Amino acid sequence: MRIPFLSRPRTPISNRRRQRRLEPHGDSYARIDGRDHPIRNWSEDGLLVSPYAGGLVAGQRATLSIVISDWHDPDGALRIDGLAVTVLRIDRYGLAVRFRRLERYKSAALKLHYARKHRSPT
DSSP states (O other): OOOTTTSSOOOOOOOOOSSOOBOOOSSOEEEETTEEEEEEEEOSSEEEESSOOSSOOTTOEEEEEEEEOOTTOTTOOEEEEEEEEEEEEEETTEEEEEEOSOOHHHHHHHHHHHHHHHHSOO
16 A cells, blocks of 8 residues: 555755855864853854753843864864854754854954865865
């Protein structure tokens, strides 16, 4: 017996992101409420923290600190404290946040670090 709704091919999910997400290859983490959570991927707009077990909920505004570092990276680690974020979702993939109202120097540091990593082959 063939069940029509289970036998349909899966259609690919379109990528609606504005920017390519970069995966850190090192000890990169986000400090949320005094606990460190590993960063799964990031861009100039936000990041995905996985796994996440905490008290934040979707739509909530929060403040966190990030450290993005790669092994053998000549650029060094990016450390930013006091990032204002909005929680987009919490699901099986982790905690997705978008940066909001960044100070000019924090935004410039993120954009510069992203441009260096986006351009590099690794």
